Amino acid sequence: MSEETVFTKIINREISADILYEDDDALAFKDINPQAPVHFLVIPKKPIATINDITEENAAIVGHLYVVAAKVAAEQGFAEDGYRCVMNCNEHGGQTVYHIHLHVLAGQPMGWPPYTDKAKED
């Protein structure tokens, strides 16, 4: 199951985005609400709603998203310093757009663990 999202509109150029890379299977563009000095998304052109919808048949595209992430990281000069790739799944994972996407975050050291344990704080 995969319904059209804002990312399909970006692929189809129905809404604009700051595109960093494109090939037949994937697109990379800057996140509209960056969470790090560098924050872009890498998406497959063929929509897959969530990680739960990845199968043996479509799994190759997920590997390709990492190839694109590394390519853009090298082009932009932060590959050696490092970066973080994140793919959120469903509500508890923090997913808001149901078309899988790799967040690529860079430009500063990242904290770990990456979550806030709200249950412990309350």
Ligand code: 5GP
């Ligand atoms: P998620 O929360 O699903 O893991 O990540 C969705 C990401 O898409 C968010 O970081 C959000 O800022 C980004 N986003 C949502 N709508 C748009 C848009 O129209 N353009 C761009 N460039 N990014 C978007």
